[in-house]
Amino acid sequence: GAVVSQHPSWVICKSGTSVKIECRSLDFQATTMFWYRQFPKQSLMLMATSNEGSKATYEQGVEKDKFLINHASLTLSTLTVTSAHPEDSSFYICSARDRLADYSYNEQFFGPGTRLTVL
Amino acid sequence: SQQGEEDPQALSIQEGENATMNCSYKTSINNLQWYRQNSGRGLVHLILIRSNEREKHSGRLRVTLDTSKKSSSLLITASRAADTASYFCATGHDRGSTLGRLYFGRGTQLTVWP
Numbered sequence: 736g737a738v739v740s741q742h743p744s745w746v747i748c749k750s751g752t753s754v755k756i757e758c759r760s761l762d763f764q765a766t767t768m769f770w771y772r773q774f775p776k777q778s779l780m781l782m783a784t785s786n787e788g789s790k791a792t793y794e795q796g797v798e799k800d801k802f803l804i805n806h807a808s809l810t811l812s813t814l815t816v817t818s819a820h821p822e823d824s825s826f827y828i829c830s831a832r833d834r835l836a837d838y839s840y841n842e843q844f845f846g847p848g849t850r851l852t853v854l
Numbered sequence: 855s856q857q858g859e860e861d862p863q864a865l866s867i868q869e870g871e872n873a874t875m876n877c878s879y880k881t882s883i884n885n886l887q888w889y890r891q892n893s894g895r896g897l898v899h900l901i902l903i904r905s906n907e908r909e910k911h912s913g914r915l916r917v918t919l920d921t922s923k924k925s926s927s928l929l930i931t932a933s934r935a936a937d938t939a940s941y942f943c944a945t946g947h948d949r950g951s952t953l954g955r956l957y958f959g960r961g962t963q964l965t966v967w968p
Contacts, residue, residue, distance in 0.1 A: 741896075767954060769955070769956070771958075776963075777960065777961075778958045778959060778960045779897075779958040780958075781955055781956070781957065781958075784954065826894070828897065830956075842887075842899075842902060843956060844899070845889075845896050845897040845898075845899070846896055847896035848894075848896045
């Protein structure tokens with residue numbers, strides 16, 4: 736149980752285009768999902784918290800107009816990198832919290848990640 | 855910063871040896887979690903230890919937590935080549951706007967030689 740998928744697993748795009756990444760909880764419902772990015776050999780940096788039915792909460796320094804997040808259902812959150820540039824190339828990872836879990840203990844289930852390369 | 859800091863950044867050992875990784879953090883936590891990541895892949899949750907716990911075991915893994923020193927350690931006993939990966943600690947916080955979020959350290963790259 737507690738499986739999170741991401742699609743696509745990798746994407747290559749031209750500079751200036753927009754890219755959408757999907758994060759799905761497959762066997763549980765998630766009112767909260769999180770988006771992280773990771774540069775090579777570095778840590779995961781939390782970008783934003785995605786809340787079902789409401790606006791996402793962005794971490795300091797993350798441009799909300801650049802990284803659009805939509806959490807339209809209890810099993811799907813999307814991250815759209817708008818007008819992507821080479822510096823947006825990174826590994827994007829999502830995680831989800833089970834709606835029925837004890838929220839005081841932060842247990843999150845992670846997706847396999849999406850490798851974005853912007854040419 | 856709320857992020858944890860792992861040490862060492864890199865650890866290289868022989869199969870059969872034990873591997874110890876440490877994590878320190880700065881603010882109060884609700885829980886601390888350890889994750890494993892193989893190169894270019896997603897994260898695998900290893901173990902969660904709550905702030906009121908001091909030690910936890912799972913198979914060959916042993917995690918300790920010392921909230922007075924704001925530190926945790928992950929011990930992998932009898933390591934195997936398949937344990938080669940990056941290991942991250944992540945802290946979960948219980949205050950206000952940070953509730954529910956996880957903050958990751960920079961990770962320890964463990965290499966186990968056969």
